Amino acid sequence: MTKRIVAFSRLKQPQLDQLRQEFHVDYFEHLDSTEDATFREALGKAHGLIGSSLKIPASLLDAAPHLEAIATISVGYDNYPVEEMTRRGILLCNTPDVLTETTADTGFLLIMATARRAIELAEFVKRGDWQAGIGEPQFGSDVHGKTLGMVGMGRIGAAIARRGALGFDMKVLYSNASPKPALESALGAERRELDALLAESDFVCVTVPLTPETEHLFGAREFALMKPSAIFVNISRGKVVDEPSLIAALEKGEIHAAGLDVFEQEPLSPESPLPHMANVVALPHIGSATHETRLAMAQRAVDNIRLVLKGKRPISLVNEAAWSRK
Ligand SMILES: NC(=O)C1=CN([C@@H]2O[C@H](COP(=O)(O)OP(=O)(O)OC[C@H]3O[C@@H](n4cnc5c(N)ncnc54)[C@H](OP(=O)(O)O)[C@@H]3O)[C@@H](O)[C@H]2O)C=CC1
Numbered sequence: 473m474t475k476r477i478v479a480f481s482r483l484k485q486p487q488l489d490q491l492r493q494e495f496h497v498d499y500f501e502h503l504d505s506t507e508d509a510t511f512r513e514a515l516g517k518a519h520g521l522i523g524s525s526l527k528i529p530a531s532l533l534d535a536a537p538h539l540e541a542i543a544t545i546s547v548g549y550d551n552y553p554v555e556e557m558t559r560r561g562i563l564l565c566n567t568p569d570v571l572t573e574t575t576a577d578t579g580f581l582l583i584m585a586t587a588r589r590a591i592e593l594a595e596f597v598k599r600g601d602w603q604a605g606i607g608e609p610q611f612g613s614d615v616h617g618k619t620l621g622m623v624g625m626g627r628i629g630a631a632i633a634r635r636g637a638l639g640f641d642m643k644v645l646y647s648n649a650s651p652k653p654a655l656e657s658a659l660g661a662e663r664r665e666l667d668a669l670l671a672e673s674d675f676v677c678v679t680v681p682l683t684p685e686t687e688h689l690f691g692a693r694e695f696a697l698m699k700p701s702a703i704f705v706n707i708s709r710g711k712v713v714d715e716p717s718l719i720a721a722l723e724k725g726e727i728h729a730a731g732l733d734v735f736e737q738e739p740l741s742p743e744s745p746l747p748h749m750a751n752v753v754a755l756p757h758i759g760s761a762t763h764e765t766r767l768a769m770a771q772r773a774v775d776n777i778r779l780v781l782k783g784k785r786p787i788s789l790v791n792e793a794a795w796s797r798k
């Protein structure tokens with residue numbers, strides 16, 4: 473029997489062809505909702521599901537009685553009902569490592585763009601406001617030599633910290649529950665409790681996954697602990713931050729600026745004050761969005777689903793417990 477895959481994100485033709493050599497593929501290039509009737513019908517016969525950027529509720533699994541695995545084209549997996557998948561023995565595969573450096577580049581881009589006010593001042597030139605030599609009103613802040621506080625020193629966090637410590641001579645602090653001795657010796661990084669990190673850092677950079685513990689980890693209290701000169705950078709997930717508290721902290725001058733790739737609601741509503749604030753650089757969730765990295769992520773997801781459907785262990789597995797039950 474030929475196994476069936478439902479693909480719900482854009483894949484390149486060679487990757488689709490690879491899947492079609494071995495499996496029947498129902499391809500939904502633009503799927504807006506998991507309520508779509510044709511999608512649900514295909515899911516009813518599917519053994520594998522591959523895609524990204526859609527919330528998959530636990531109830532959807534009832535419509536997928538043959539499902540063996542979901543391959544998400546992302547490293548973050550907060551869109552998936554992991555516990556329920558594990559209970560049903562459905563594997564969840566993700567795409568770590570291949571996007572680490574590109575996402576770290578975006579994190580550092582936000583650090584640089586906010587500190588040096590690159591977007592705001594490029595707009596100033598575009599508007600024709602550059603009429604004389606620039607002065608203090610256009611000055612930014614240094615990045616080199618400052619203190620970088622990493623909240624979430626994992627793969628991406630460590631890659632940003634490496635850029636800061638080795639490229640920009642920054643002092644690195646981090647706040648993970650478990651110490652990272654290798655990074656402490658390689659980068660001179662120092663571990664702190666979160667509150668101490670917030671008080672000491674010039675840049676606070678968030679790279680934690682979204683979990684029940686990290687949801688709204690940053691609220692009014694945390695912003696009040698930061699220096700008035702601090703720059704807050706979020707490259708993880710929007711829901712790690714209570715956005716009204718961030719807006720209030722920026723408006724009151726409790727913190728100096730913010731660089732944001734992610735938001736509580738995406739796409740960000742045009743009504744949100746954030747993209748209109750001069751001291752905010754807002755990007756449309758482009759952490760990993762380069763041609764090379766998006767291709768590598770899709771290929772990793774394709775490899776993961778092919779392996780699982782052929783009875784083999786995938787390259788990147790989120791729920792180990794589902795594998796041990798096989
Ligand atoms: N903007 C974008 O486009 C992208 C965003 N992301 C986001 O980045 C996240 C991180 O990815 P990645 O680095 O690969 O994941 P990792 O799992 O390698 O790193 C996450 C780190 O966060 C730490 N952590 C978890 N909870 C806390 C906490 N409460 N306080 C401090 N540290 C904590 C973990 O600690 P420990 O090591 O102790 O377990 C781990 O080191 C993804 O989950 C995703 O949400 C990822 C890619 C692109």
Ligand SMILES: O=CC(=O)O
Binds near residue numbers: 571
């Ligand atoms: O946000 C992107 C991811 O890979 O996670």
